Amino acid sequence: MIAIIDYDAGNTFNVQKAFNYIGIETVLTADPAVLLRADGVVLPGVGAYASAMATLKERNLMDTIYAVVDRTIPLLGICLGMQLLFDESEEYGPTAGLGLIPGVVKAIPNDGNLRVPHMGWNQNRVHNDKSVFRDIHEEYTYFVHSYYVDTDQQFITTTADYGISIPGIVEKEFVYGMQFHPEKSGVVGLNLLRTFGDIVKSVKIT
C-alpha cells in the first residue's frame, strides 16, 4: 500500500487517480501510524513553499516524514513536494524545508525570451545510468513551476533544458523527487509511477 500524505495539496487527487489507473492501491492520510505502516509514501504538492511547510508542521507531519525515511520506506515528492525535500527555498524570503537532500530551491531566472512559470512538456536528459528511472531519456514530461532545485550533481537523475538546466528527477537512497507532474505526463508519467511502485515492492521484500 502506498500512502499519499494528505495536507490539502492541490494535485493530491490527480496523483491518486493516476495510481488507481495503473492498479496500485493508495490511501490518502495524515495519520502517522498509517504512514509508518505504508510500503511507500508520496508527498504531493503545488503552490507556495512556506504555506506547504507550515501545513506539514501544523499537522505534525515533519517528524513522521523523517521516521518514514529512517525506516527506508521509499518516499516520492512530486513538484512542490520534491522541492520540500531540500534544505530551503528562496521563494518570498528563505524558508526551511525538510532537509532530506542537500540543495536550495531558487527562482527560475526570468530573462530574455523565457516565460515563467516554466509550463509545458519538456524533454528529459538522463544523467544517472544506474537509476531505475533511466528509461525516460529524451521523453517529454509535463512541468509547471517557477522555482527549481539547485543541488549537487550526484543527486540529479534527469534534467530538462529551460535556459538553465532544471532537475526533473532527483534521488538520494530511498528519497525520490520529480519536479514535473508524472500524474499529468501521459503514458510516460504513468510508467514512472509504476516504477516507483516497483521500488516499493522490492524494498518491501528485502
Add this chain to the structure above:
Amino acid sequence: MLAKRIIPCLDVDGGRVKKGINFVNLVDVGNPVDIASTYEEQGADELVFLDITATVDARTTMRDVVRDVSNRVFMPLTVGGGIRTVDDMSALLKAGADKISLNSAALARPELISEGAQKFGNQCMVVAIDVKTDPTTGTWYAYTHGGRKKMEWEALAWATEAVRRGAGELLVTSMDKDGTKSGFDIELYKALESVVDVPIIASGGAGSVQDFIELFAHTGVTGALAASIFHFGDITIPYLKSALRAEGIMVR
C-alpha cells in the same frame, strides 16, 4: 527545450461536447471522456473544457465531466465557463481540473484572479481574453459575449493587469480572426509577449497547418488552441505535429 503545445478546446453543454457554427446550430460531437481519450492518443498536449451550458444547475454536470475525464486521461486539464467564486474553482480542482480559466467574471471583478492565485497558486490561474479591434479607434480591446460587448479595458492593459493579479497563463482569442480560418493574429501575439512574461496560448483563426507554422515561427507563444479544425478532422494532431517538426519547431 520546451515543446510547443497543441491544445484542442472542447465546448461542453449539459455534459456533452458540442460544436457551434457561428455560435448557433450546436452539433453534438460526442462524449467528453471518449473525445478526451482520443485526443490523448493523438498526442494532444493539454485539453481545455469550456462549459457553455446556460443554466446554473448544470454546474454539477461539469464537475462530473471533469471527474470522469481525469480518471482516464492523464494530461493537464483546464476548465472555464461560468466560474465566479473561489468555491467554484475549488470544486472543479477537487474534481480533477489542473487549471481554472476565467474570462468575463475576471473582467467584472479582477480581484477574483488574485483570490484564486492566493489560494491555488498562479500556475492554476488562466485568464482568457477575447480580443477584438475596436472599429472606431483601431485599438485592441477586451470583449465579452462572443465579441459583441466591448469592455473598458484595452487588451494589452488588461493582459498586464491580469498577470499583475496572479494569472499564470493567458489564453488569448482573436475575435477578429475567430472562425475565419485565415491564420492567427501574429501582430496581436507579438504585442502581448512584449508586455507580459507568462506563457501565452493563441486561439482564433487556425485553418491550415501553415497557420500554426507561422504562429510559432513568428511569435513566442507557447501553445495554440483550436476546436473545430480538430473536431471535424480538417487537421489531425499527428499530421500537424509532424509538419511542425519538419519546420524545426519543437513538439512532443
